[in-house]
Amino acid sequence: MKRRSFLSWGAAGFGSLCAGVGVSLAAVLRFLTPSVFYEPPQSFKIGDPADFPYGPPTFLADEKIYIFRDREKGFAAASAVCTHLGCTVKFFQTDHHFHCPCHGSIYASDGKVLHGPAPKPLQWFEITLTRDGQLRVNKDRPVAAGYRLMVKA
Amino acid sequence: MNPIRDLWQSISRRDPLSTDKGKSELVFLNVWLHIHPNKVRPEGLKVKHTWYLGFITFFLFLVLVTTGIALMFYYRPYPQPAYQDMKDLQFVVFMGGFLRNMHRWAAHGMVICVFLHMCRVFYTGSYKRPRQFNWVIGVVLLLLTLGLSFTGYLLPWDQLAFWAITVGTNIGSYAPLVGARVRELLLGGHMVGEEALIRFYVLHVAVLPSLLVLLTMVHFWRIRKDGGLSRPVWKLKPQKAANLVHIGEPEPEPALAAVAAAPDKTYGLMEVVTGRPIFETVAPEEDEETVFSYPYAFFREGIALVVTVVTVMAVSLFWNAPLEEMANPAKTPNPAKAPWYFLGLQELVSHSALFGGVIVPALVVLALVGIPYLDSNPSRRPADRKWAIWIFTVFVIVNIVLIIVGTFFRGPGWSFVPPWVHVTAGAE
Numbered sequence A: 001m002k003r004r005s006f007l008s009w010g011a012a013g014f015g016s017l018c019a020g021v022g023v024s025l026a027a028v029l030r031f032l033t034p035s036v037f038y039e040p041p042q043s044f045k046i047g048d049p050a051d052f053p054y055g056p057p058t059f060l061a062d063e064k065i066y067i068f069r070d071r072e073k074g075f076a077a078a079s080a081v082c083t084h085l086g087c088t089v090k091f092f093q094t095d096h097h098f099h100c101p102c103h104g105s106i107y108a109s110d111g112k113v114l115h116g117p118a119p120k121p122l123q124w125f126e127i128t129l130t131r132d133g134q135l136r137v138n139k140d141r142p143v144a145a146g147y148r149l150m151v152k153a
Numbered sequence B: 001m002n003p004i005r006d007l008w009q010s011i012s013r014r015d016p017l018s019t020d021k022g023k024s025e026l027v028f029l030n031v032w033l034h035i036h037p038n039k040v041r042p043e044g045l046k047v048k049h050t051w052y053l054g055f056i057t058f059f060l061f062l063v064l065v066t067t068g069i070a071l072m073f074y075y076r077p078y079p080q081p082a083y084q085d086m087k088d089l090q091f092v093v094f095m096g097g098f099l100r101n102m103h104r105w106a107a108h109g110m111v112i113c114v115f116l117h118m119c120r121v122f123y124t125g126s127y128k129r130p131r132q133f134n135w136v137i138g139v140v141l142l143l144l145t146l147g148l149s150f151t152g153y154l155l156p157w158d159q160l161a162f163w164a165i166t167v168g169t170n171i172g173s174y175a176p177l178v179g180a181r182v183r184e185l186l187l188g189g190h191m192v193g194e195e196a197l198i199r200f201y202v203l204h205v206a207v208l209p210s211l212l213v214l215l216t217m218v219h220f221w222r223i224r225k226d227g228g229l230s231r232p233v234w235k236l237k238p239q240k241a242a243n244l245v246h247i248g249e250p251e252p253e254p255a256l257a258a259v260a261a262a263p264d265k266t267y268g269l270m271e272v273v274t275g276r277p278i279f280e281t282v283a284p285e286e287d288e289e290t291v292f293s294y295p296y297a298f299f300r301e302g303i304a305l306v307v308t309v310v311t312v313m314a315v316s317l318f319w320n321a322p323l324e325e326m327a328n329p330a331k332t333p334n335p336a337k338a339p340w341y342f343l344g345l346q347e348l349v350s351h352s353a354l355f356g357g358v359i360v361p362a363l364v365v366l367a368l369v370g371i372p373y374l375d376s377n378p379s380r381r382p383a384d385r386k387w388a389i390w391i392f393t394v395f396v397i398v399n400i401v402l403i404i405v406g407t408f409f410r411g412p413g414w415s416f417v418p419p420w421v422h423v424t425a426g427a428e
């Protein structure tokens, strides 16, 4: 075999080997990445508008959201997940603020950060009325803090 | 014909231990023991040189493997069963609670000892040439130890576990670009759930322990290849006064540029290869005195093993490993704290997640890895390395202070509460 062809065969062989290893590593990474998330749906019905009281927001534990209902303004859904590191915030009647137990972030009732390490305000989600008259929250549709849904009684 | 003797000699072919040849053969004919040299320098056996901390760390790891395998017989890595199995171990399985305690306390002990071991290696300057790379391996071992603690923390599936891992993995997601993806890979989802539990389980019982075993073998191998344990600092001779500058005196001759091999390297590959070696080897010093590893080294290591195991057992008899209520994603306990050795980190994170959770730890790890390469001072004598010792001591103290603040001075909502003030947990 000529020196030249030996070298080019060698380079081709080594190149293929590297490519093979690269592809295998990528495949391993892809293998470890779930293809389907068996997680609760991000859009769900939360019940009849009449179920929700006026006044302090209702906490839905499984969905980790707070539902606000206001006589003039209507319904709104706020995330209960602290934007710092994901602990569940708690609404306090006494000062009308959300408090995070993990590192002490405090949010105003409109979600704005008042204190602590939280980098962003609490997220608000789209809330709509379904055909059968139920409220539906969609966590895949973030909305601005002022978003409200009026439901005629 | 003596069948008993024949049987014994089929297993062990060494001469009697009363002879020097037998003592050597005990070591080098045995696959486990031959990680030791036949003979060692007696000062390397002194407690005040190594404090046996590396050994104790290793023995704690052995305790963890043994008790961990025992626990695996009763543990199902699925949210509710996992928690039930913990309760079962605690109250139903014969000795289950004791084994769980041993596993938990040995894990804490290992974190403490690996850190102390790192400190002793630093203060004795044992990371210097030719041991730089073994220090780097050590840093990886430290990270693996922390990784094992972190993954193990989720397995009981109680409130403590759930929230520590929720917070911990969210810290990771602050890493620029890859953060969110790393978290998704680690959790197998976007929240701490059953997929996360099985992933942490596999990491905890298979991936990380295998890596730790592999690297520990390299660590031990390197100790021998680096010429055995470093010489205790009290055996080091002061540096030649020639390196000092005397005002008013003529400039001394510049010191030789070549760095000789470490004086404690005693052997090398001989007469097998041709060519010049890159690293020099030196013969043992004339007056060097060595003793047989058997019995001197083995006896001391044996004592360290027994003390370690007995201490873990004693602690496990009197103190139970904590187990809180079952994990409840809707209710964050107040205050929600990470395991104590991460509380320093949590303290930093409570000021800024990106800074405290990503930037500072990354810099600390880089600095630790870089120590042997940044520290260009060849001397190992404490008197010659005051600055290095100061800087490292500050690092150690800052660590300890942050952990103490996080552990004892943080109350509900991470507010500053001194330990002597009693707080009724989480006002509703």
Ligand code: HEM
Pocket (backbone or CB within 6 Å): B050, B051, B052, B053, B054, B055, B056, B057, B058, B061, B114, B117, B118, B121, B124, B126, B127, B131, B134, B135, B136, B137, B138, B139, B140, B141, B142, B145, B216, B219, B223, B228, B229, B230, B231
């Ligand atoms: C799982 C963790 C570790 C185990 C089981 C381990 C084990 C050991 C053992 C048994 C020794 C022999 C002497 C002694 O007991 O001190 C040793 C020496 C050494 N270790 Fe480790 N070690 C670990 C982690 C580390 C770490 C975190 C570092 C540093 C960052 C480190 C750096 C070294 C160095 C440089 C030596 C040689 C010291 C000398 O020659 O005096 N090791 N290790």
Ligand code: FES
Pocket (backbone or CB within 6 Å): A082, A083, A084, A085, A086, A087, A100, A101, A102, A103, A104, A105, A116, A117, A118
């Ligand atoms: S998770 Fe809420 S303040 Fe850190």
